[in-house]
Amino acid sequence: MSRPKPSQPDATVLTGAHYLDGDEACAEGAIAAGCRFFAGYPITPSTEIAERIASRFPLVGGTFIQMEDELASMAAILGGAWGGAKAMTVTSGPGFSLMMENIGLGIMTETPCVVVNVQRGGPSTGLPTLTGQQDMMQARWGSHGDYEVIALSPSSPQECFDLTITAFGLSERYRLPVLFMMDECVGHMTEKVVIPPAEDIPVIERRWYRGPKESYLPYQAGPDKVPDMVRAGDDYRIHITGLTHDERGYPVINAACQSVCVSRLVDKIRDNAGDIVITDEEAVDGADVVVVSYGISYRVATRAIALARAEGIKVGSVRLVTVWPFPEARIAELSRKVKALVMPEINLGQMYRELQRAAAGNCRTLLIPHCGGWVHDPNDVLAAIREGAK
Amino acid sequence: MSELLTTPAPGGPVVEEERHPHEPFLRMDRIPHIWCSTCGLGTVLNCYITAIQRSSVPRADHTIVSGIGCTGRAAGYVKIDSFHTTHGRALPFATGLKLANPRLKVTVFSGDGDLVAIGGNHLIHAARRNMDMTVICVNNFNYAMTGGQFGPTTPEGAKLTTAPYGSYEHPFNIPFLVDSCGATYVARWTSLHVREMIETLVEALNHRGFSFVEVISPCPTVYARRNRLGTGLDLLKYYHDSAEVRHGADTRDVDISFKGRIIVGRFVQRCKPTYLDTMDAALGRSVGKEFVCYEGPMQASDGRS
Amino acid sequence: MKYWRRPLDADHCRSPHGIVHIIINRCKGCGFCINYCPKQVLEFSRHFNRKGYHPPVVVKPEACVDCGLCGAICPEFAIWSTPNPECILDEPAEAKPA
Numbered sequence A: 001m002s003r004p005k006p007s008q009p010d011a012t013v014l015t016g017a018h019y020l021d022g023d024e025a026c027a028e029g030a031i032a033a034g035c036r037f038f039a040g041y042p043i044t045p046s047t048e049i050a051e052r053i054a055s056r057f058p059l060v061g062g063t064f065i066q067m068e069d070e071l072a073s074m075a076a077i078l079g080g081a082w083g084g085a086k087a088m089t090v091t092s093g094p095g096f097s098l099m100m101e102n103i104g105l106g107i108m109t110e111t112p113c114v115v116v117n118v119q120r121g122g123p124s125t126g127l128p129t130l131t132g133q134q135d136m137m138q139a140r141w142g143s144h145g146d147y148e149v150i151a152l153s154p155s156s157p158q159e160c161f162d163l164t165i166t167a168f169g170l171s172e173r174y175r176l177p178v179l180f181m182m183d184e185c186v187g188h189m190t191e192k193v194v195i196p197p198a199e200d201i202p203v204i205e206r207r208w209y210r211g212p213k214e215s216y217l218p219y220q221a222g223p224d225k226v227p228d229m230v231r232a233g234d235d236y237r238i239h240i241t242g243l244t245h246d247e248r249g250y251p252v253i254n255a256a257c258q259s260v261c262v263s264r265l266v267d268k269i270r271d272n273a274g275d276i277v278i279t280d281e282e283a284v285d286g287a288d289v290v291v292v293s294y295g296i297s298y299r300v301a302t303r304a305i306a307l308a309r310a311e312g313i314k315v316g317s318v319r320l321v322t323v324w325p326f327p328e329a330r331i332a333e334l335s336r337k338v339k340a341l342v343m344p345e346i347n348l349g350q351m352y353r354e355l356q357r358a359a360a361g362n363c364r365t366l367l368i369p370h371c372g373g374w375v376h377d378p379n380d381v382l383a384a385i386r387e388g389a390k
Numbered sequence B: 001m002s003e004l005l006t007t008p009a010p011g012g013p014v015v016e017e018e019r020h021p022h023e024p025f026l027r028m029d030r031i032p033h034i035w036c037s038t039c040g041l042g043t044v045l046n047c048y049i050t051a052i053q054r055s056s057v058p059r060a061d062h063t064i065v066s067g068i069g070c071t072g073r074a075a076g077y078v079k080i081d082s083f084h085t086t087h088g089r090a091l092p093f094a095t096g097l098k099l100a101n102p103r104l105k106v107t108v109f110s111g112d113g114d115l116v117a118i119g120g121n122h123l124i125h126a127a128r129r130n131m132d133m134t135v136i137c138v139n140n141f142n143y144a145m146t147g148g149q150f151g152p153t154t155p156e157g158a159k160l161t162t163a164p165y166g167s168y169e170h171p172f173n174i175p176f177l178v179d180s181c182g183a184t185y186v187a188r189w190t191s192l193h194v195r196e197m198i199e200t201l202v203e204a205l206n207h208r209g210f211s212f213v214e215v216i217s218p219c220p221t222v223y224a225r226r227n228r229l230g231t232g233l234d235l236l237k238y239y240h241d242s243a244e245v246r247h248g249a250d251t252r253d254v255d256i257s258f259k260g261r262i263i264v265g266r267f268v269q270r271c272k273p274t275y276l277d278t279m280d281a282a283l284g285r286s287v288g289k290e291f292v293c294y295e296g297p298m299q300a301s302d303g304r305s
Numbered sequence C: 001m002k003y004w005r006r007p008l009d010a011d012h013c014r015s016p017h018g019i020v021h022i023i024i025n026r027c028k029g030c031g032f033c034i035n036y037c038p039k040q041v042l043e044f045s046r047h048f049n050r051k052g053y054h055p056p057v058v059v060k061p062e063a064c065v066d067c068g069l070c071g072a073i074c075p076e077f078a079i080w081s082t083p084n085p086e087c088i089l090d091e092p093a094e095a096k097p098a
């Protein structure tokens, strides 16, 4: 770990070029984004993030606590956020399962925070040290009830840094737990990471309520459907509950209030999807085949795409930087222009279902599945590209 | 007729348009509360509200966190920052609140099932860390909100919907549990002991470290009915007859059996560095000059910190 | 009231008399206040309140010592006492210099 030199005036943002793994870069991204409260429970392959935070926080004025389990970690970061801190927890599949109920509490109470899942192979204890992308649907639907989420998936240590900052920004902007879906390969891959000067880092601050105290209603939203926030201890006398609630935050147990409450939670993401969704496209215009990928699978796909191009196949790439919300409109548009959409993912077809749904039969959709434990062989992706180009 | 009319009978003073002295601390737009007639929960809430006013903590710093259950509804009635979380997770949520804003006086107000069953792991760890917060654990010996199932505090022999022939599990002695885990203030009263409970709650709120107050309280609707123990008033009479005040009692001796004696009092009061004390001291020592103490919560609009 | 010893200020102080306040329609008729009032000031009313409960009624107003127990034990925030200023002192406070 590159510890700041004592002479360095500000240890917060380690501006410069570093050689970091994805986990370490994620921790640095969190610090640069202003995260100052961390609660977690060790689990491979996410532990290095917690370790990096534990050693860095005392130098930057953050509070780290190792909780007794992931149920506690998730609850603690929600408390931390209401206490007025930017808060984060990190885990992997088994811990992610334990966090689900309180991710739902975070959605319902509109609590900004970031939950990192460095995915490994599952189900159950599965492959603790080996990669997977099998929690993608769990990220979307893992907590009970109806809701929308925002999830991102980095493909490199540099992105683990950059997108952690984006994740914090989205969580503050839209007030919800943002899920940061890394995987073991990206987490443990060591590459050059460039940390920009602090002033060039786009840090988004909390949507503090600025009106008169008497007229504050915790769940009164503006045109963007996101309410402004206050923190505990400022005498607003807020009531915050996981029960269905009205604008005052008071529980109202009936269908009418449920409709207003849940619709807004969903609509604040759906209506703003254009602002939230990030994709990274390359050579899609005029392509016969487009490979749609995310996370570590994108890295494998780039190799397969290069091989296919060498064979003269017109192939483009769409990388899902935000995996949720899914870029439905864009995929639908592409499906009308290409012969095939090809998706490699380290599971037996999760985001692929979304791809199929968005493509709606306009073109062929090909899944390159993988059970986890290792990344795809680029030749398998190449074979699918060839098949799609037929 | 005004809601605020008094005494309908001859001889009584007639006082009009008056407000209960606790009303400024209650969300009056949510009163009456949902609790049953002769339930003890309202009494405990009443005493807590008295105690926060008598404590040395400014009102804005008082924060209440509840889990889920009849008791868990308490957070929804107090006009201070209040959080109604998930079943069992009030303590870790409260831990996050406290660490993010150490100025807060965080009180967890929840039931025996919430704190000792589903949240038991968090309870022992919060006590172990001597996390600076107050816990009010209302023990009605069952999961009341879900209709009266047995739980880890149900005395052996008591009948409940999932123990139709009487519970045969060994119950927790909660004061002993939290004492042995490191709690630095431990007391127990019943909802009949209102003066003592208020005094104790004030002490607990002023205490630095993990303070824990168990309040034995009647659940007439499910627990008492199933066990033919009568109304809440009958249970208060039982508390009156079987409570034994023993300050400083060895917590090993304060277990409660079905219809048995209830030892009450302040059992533990000791000084020990809190979680934040030990954290700051240890990091200050080992990290040295580079150590930057937690900078506090982000500045909100009104600039309070 | 009977004292086990004569209080030092008994010549000019009486035990404080209280006024009992009851919000009858907030009461859920648990009887806690009635049963545990040390002075038996209260009884169940024969009347029903709007919720269908029998609220307490003050039967011995002069006996109330403003101990506050009814106010503390009431689960409904429906009853409380306040000192009756006319009954606290026989003489003005300046009668006894500090």
Ligand SMILES: Cc1ncc(C[n+]2csc(CCOP(=O)(O)OP(=O)(O)O)c2C)c(N)n1
Pocket (backbone or CB within 6 Å): B068, B069, B070, B071, B072, B087, B110, B111, B112, B113, B114, B115, B140, B142, B143, B144, B145, B146
């Ligand atoms: C995860 C979860 N499991 C179960 C429940 C159902 N549930 C709600 S309250 C409760 C028991 C509450 O018991 P206690 O904490 O003793 O409170 P009481 O109602 O007795 O005051 C249960 C099991 C729930 N809400 N969440």
Ligand code: SF4
Pocket (backbone or CB within 6 Å): B034, B035, B036, B038, B039, B040, B041, B070, B071, B140, B144, B145, B218, B219, B220, B221, B222, B223
């Ligand atoms: S069910 Fe029991 S604990 Fe719940 S409000 Fe009724 S009497 Fe009280």
Ligand code: SF4
Pocket (backbone or CB within 6 Å): C018, C020, C036, C037, C038, C039, C040, C041, C042, C063, C064, C065, C066, C067, C068, C069, C070, C071, C081
């Ligand atoms: S204040 Fe005391 S004496 Fe007066 S009515 Fe209430 S309980 Fe009885």
Ligand code: SF4
Pocket (backbone or CB within 6 Å): C026, C027, C028, C029, C030, C031, C032, C033, C034, C055, C056, C073, C074, C075, C076, C077, C078, C079
């Ligand atoms: S204690 Fe309160 S609710 Fe119970 S009878 Fe008296 S006034 Fe009514």
Ligand SMILES: [Mg+2]
Pocket (backbone or CB within 6 Å): B069, B111, B112, B113, B138, B139, B140, B141, B142, B143, B144
């Ligand atoms: Mg209970």
